[in-house]
Amino acid sequence: MIQGKGQNARPTMVDVANAAGVSKSTVSRAFSQPEMLGTETVSRILEIASSIGYVPNHTARALSTGRYGNVALVVPDVTNPFFPPLIRAAQMSADLADYCVFLGNSDESWRQEDKLLDRFVGQVDGLLLVASRLSEERIHGHAARKPTVLINRDVRGIPRVLIDSGQGVQEAIAHLAALGHKRIVYVSGPSTSWSNQQRRNAVRQGARDFHLHVDIVAARVASYESGRAVVPTILATGASAAIAFDDVTAHGIMTGMADLGVSVPSSFSVIGCDDVLGAATYPSLTTVSTRSDEAGHAAMSLLLDLLNSRSVGDARITLDTHLVVRGTTSAPPRR
Amino acid sequence: MIQGKGQNARPTMVDVANAAGVSKSTVSRAFSQPEMLGTETVSRILEIASSIGYVPNHTARALSTGRYGNVALVVPDVTNPFFPPLIRAAQMSADLADYCVFLGNSDESWRQEDKLLDRFVGQVDGLLLVASRLSEERIHGHAARKPTVLINRDVRGIPRVLIDSGQGVQEAIAHLAALGHKRIVYVSGPSTSWSNQQRRNAVRQGARDFHLHVDIVAARVASYESGRAVVPTILATGASAAIAFDDVTAHGIMTGMADLGVSVPSSFSVIGCDDVLGAATYPSLTTVSTRSDEAGHAAMSLLLDLLNSRSVGDARITLDTHLVVRGTTSAPPRR
DNA sequence: CTGTTAGCGCGTTCAC
DNA sequence: GTGAACGCGCTAACAG
Numbered sequence: 001m002i003q004g005k006g007q008n009a010r011p012t013m014v015d016v017a018n019a020a021g022v023s024k025s026t027v028s029r030a031f032s033q034p035e036m037l038g039t040e041t042v043s044r045i046l047e048i049a050s051s052i053g054y055v056p057n058h059t060a061r062a063l064s065t066g067r068y069g070n071v072a073l074v075v076p077d078v079t080n081p082f083f084p085p086l087i088r089a090a091q092m093s094a095d096l097a098d099y100c101v102f103l104g105n106s107d108e109s110w111r112q113e114d115k116l117l118d119r120f121v122g123q124v125d126g127l128l129l130v131a132s133r134l135s136e137e138r139i140h141g142h143a144a145r146k147p148t149v150l151i152n153r154d155v156r157g158i159p160r161v162l163i164d165s166g167q168g169v170q171e172a173i174a175h176l177a178a179l180g181h182k183r184i185v186y187v188s189g190p191s192t193s194w195s196n197q198q199r200r201n202a203v204r205q206g207a208r209d210f211h212l213h214v215d216i217v218a219a220r221v222a223s224y225e226s227g228r229a230v231v232p233t234i235l236a237t238g239a240s241a242a243i244a245f246d247d248v249t250a251h252g253i254m255t256g257m258a259d260l261g262v263s264v265p266s267s268f269s270v271i272g273c274d275d276v277l278g279a280a281t282y283p284s285l286t287t288v289s290t291r292s293d294e295a296g297h298a299a300m301s302l303l304l305d306l307l308n309s310r311s312v313g314d315a316r317i318t319l320d321t322h323l324v325v326r327g328t329t330s331a332p333p334r335r
Numbered sequence: 336m337i338q339g340k341g342q343n344a345r346p347t348m349v350d351v352a353n354a355a356g357v358s359k360s361t362v363s364r365a366f367s368q369p370e371m372l373g374t375e376t377v378s379r380i381l382e383i384a385s386s387i388g389y390v391p392n393h394t395a396r397a398l399s400t401g402r403y404g405n406v407a408l409v410v411p412d413v414t415n416p417f418f419p420p421l422i423r424a425a426q427m428s429a430d431l432a433d434y435c436v437f438l439g440n441s442d443e444s445w446r447q448e449d450k451l452l453d454r455f456v457g458q459v460d461g462l463l464l465v466a467s468r469l470s471e472e473r474i475h476g477h478a479a480r481k482p483t484v485l486i487n488r489d490v491r492g493i494p495r496v497l498i499d500s501g502q503g504v505q506e507a508i509a510h511l512a513a514l515g516h517k518r519i520v521y522v523s524g525p526s527t528s529w530s531n532q533q534r535r536n537a538v539r540q541g542a543r544d545f546h547l548h549v550d551i552v553a554a555r556v557a558s559y560e561s562g563r564a565v566v567p568t569i570l571a572t573g574a575s576a577a578i579a580f581d582d583v584t585a586h587g588i589m590t591g592m593a594d595l596g597v598s599v600p601s602s603f604s605v606i607g608c609d610d611v612l613g614a615a616t617y618p619s620l621t622t623v624s625t626r627s628d629e630a631g632h633a634a635m636s637l638l639l640d641l642l643n644s645r646s647v648g649d650a651r652i653t654l655d656t657h658l659v660v661r662g663t664t665s666a667p668p669r670r
Numbered sequence: 671c672t673g674t675t676a677g678c679g680c681g682t683t684c685a686c
Numbered sequence: 687g688t689g690a691a692c693g694c695g696c697t698a699a700c701a702g
Contacts, residue, residue: 010456010480012694012695012696013695013696014695022672022673023672023673023674024673024695024696024697025672025673025674025696025697025698026671026672026673028695028696028697028698029671029672029697032696032697036671036672037671037672038671038672041671041672055453055456055457056457056695056696057457057694057695057696058454058457058458059394059397059398059403059457059458059694059695059696060398060457060678060694060695060696060697061695061696061697062394062458062678062696063394063395063398063678063679063680063694063695063696063697064677064678064695064696064697064698065678065696065697065698066678068394070437070458073438077423078413078419078422078423078426079419079420079423081416081419083419084413084414084416084418084419085414087413087438087440088412088413088414088440091413091438091439091440092440092442095451098454100437100454100455100458101437101438102405102435102436102437102438103408103422103426103436103437103438104426105422105423105426105427116430119433119435120435122390122391122392122393122394123393123394123405123435123458224613224614224615251615252615254617255614255615255617255619258617278559279559279590280559280583280586280587280590281616281617282589282590282593282616282617284590347678347679347680348679348680349679357688357689358688358689358690359679359680359689359690360681360682360688360689360690361687361688361689362680363679363680363681363682364681364687364688367680367681371687371688372687372688373687373688376687376688391679391680392678392679392680394678394679394680395678395679395680395681395694396679396680396681397680397694398678398679398680398681398693398694398695398696399679399680399681399682399693399694400680400681400682400694401694457695671702672701672702673700673701673702674699674700674701674702675698675699675700675701676697676698676699676700677696677697677698677699678695678696678697678698679694680693680694681692681693681694682691682692682693683691683692683693684689684690684691684692685688685689685690685691686687686688686689686690
């Protein structure tokens with residue numbers, strides 16, 4: 001044996017063709033356009049193929065069709081519990097259409113995001129950017145090369161799926177007002193985050209509607225630690241309840257309260273956003289559900305539709321949210 | 336203009352070649368083997384190339400070289416907090432070597448895992464299987480086609496990175512014994528999980544060493560809910576402490592205890608595994624650290640090394656663990 | 671319904 | 687040093 005291409009030369013269409021006594025094209029069709037062939041021919045070829053261990057070469061197919069069968073999915077931080085459900089849902093949608101997904105982690109950096117996209121662009125049909133940290137210009141730049149769908153980023157002209165916290169936050173404010181709270185605080189997240197801006201505005205609007213006083217307290221980043229650290233600042237405002245940018249921050253706040261001997265919810269009420277902790281905290285966290293998995297599913301489906309119909313459209317899908325009342329909210333303490 | 340291949344036909348090597356007055360081969364070399372060409376020739380070609388907007392076609396190159404520059408990363412469930420840090424670390428390692436990573440979610444199903452791998456195999460250089468649910472035969476099958484590295488799956492002959500809970504669990508048992516516990520329970524996870532089997536054995540061994548009585552209680556799956564639901568069974572054993580398969584299950588147990596008015600840790604001690612919750616629970620969870628991120632980094636580095644050196648080797652990297660004592664363990668209550 | 675002939679864009683022997 | 691062929695594995699017109 002002279003060479004034979006290493007020890008493991010994968011069988012190709014010709015191998016199957018020979019073994020089946022047909023030509024390559026027939027084998028090709030058996031996989032791509034089965035309805036163009038005789039039923040029995042197809043099944044026979046498929047059987048022989050799998051017995052030989054033949055698997056279509058994705059790359060070769062891509063080269064001749066120009067369709068890659070891959071999509072890129074880029075998120076700021078896989079580690080943030082908001083994203084995994086979204087990723088999982090997007091995956092499943094892609095799977096159903098036989099698409100492979102490249103995952104990219106931008107680490108909250110637009111440079112990294114840009115770099116990843118440049119690497120992906122040569123082998124994907126479309127892009128799915130989640131909470132992109134890119135400038136609008138750069139987003140447009142990438143969108144000009146490949147069909148693109150955004151999640152939680154509102155750029156005119158580019159299909160996007162937005163989780164609208166408005167309704168949920170509104171309900172949260174109403175809930176607090178009904179309990180008798182007069183003074184609350186919003187603990188903000190990353191300033192570059194579209195979601196954060198949206199929630200902050202929703203809180204302000206809601207507070208106006210219900211005549212509550214609201215202070216904005218900035219957590220440096222959205223994390224358990226920063227939530228815990230910002231508690232003194234929160235208490236200093238004299239508020240009796242807090243709405244946090246996300247559940248992780250809210251969870252940190254709960255611990256911070258406990259550290260200082262402030263009991264939740266009897267002495268202070270806490271509301272999170274995203275509902276990523278489920279009922280896993282103690283007391284279980286009252287939060288604004290954001291259904292990140294639905295966003296992932298909707299966005300990927302939208303992207304795949306675009307890829308098939310070649311239509312562009314300026315879709316703007318909005319997912320509304322609602323308040324999930326659990327155990328961290330109650331009437332404010334009497335003075 | 337009849338067709339022209341859509342509105343945006345990306346320039347190819349011939350375009351650059353014509354514009355530069357050379358042949359395709361020369362352009363090719365200018366990118367792959369610059370040292371084989373005249374210094375000026377190279378710079379001239381590179382300049383013209385970028386001015387035309389030429390970008391090498393990743394796919395075409397892959398087809399002719401057989402090197403894809405991609406790797407596949409498959410996990411059972413992105414949603415399980417154990418995996419995201421691992422994924423992130425693996426990503427970063429791949430990034431450094433300019434590799435793109437396909438992410439696959441097997442949904443705890445070997446069929447799905449198998450299907451994904453078949454889809455990936457045509458466009459990757461290597462496979463990284465995390466806590467694979469595949470049979471040893473099938474793992475060998477895939478490993479025969481592409482260089483493969485396993486995480487938390489011990490298959491002889493295939494490079495693997497194993498998080499050895501032995502040491503950490505040993506410490507946990509010693510810790511409980513020192514506190515005065517006599518009777519404990521191990522709450523097991525998925526029976527097909529290598530980690531679960533390993534932890535169960537470690538608990539048994541440790542209990543023997545320290546003369547503790549241990550009961551095994553099976554949580555149907557590793558989740559918050561199942562942990563919570565299994566609490567009555569745990570209490571029925573008469574044990575005063577529990578070691579859970581993972582943090583999520585442990586967290587559920589904590590809540591279940593609270594539901595029944597059993598306070599942790601004064602009345603019952605709880606220890607988790609994985610340290611994925613950080614100090615985020617209340618009280619903060621005593622747990623066995625497993626450094627999933629290090630496993631991800633080590634495994635990806637190992638895989639990339641294999642891809643470069645073509646050496647096979649039967650590497651078996653072991654990551655040891657240790658106990659992190661926090662707030663959910665104390666002396667057992669007096670009877 | 672099925673076989674034949676061309677390429678897809680690029681890397682790589684070969685000659686020059 | 688550089689250009690001319692061939693082939694990677696597969697799909698896409700064409701015939702038959």
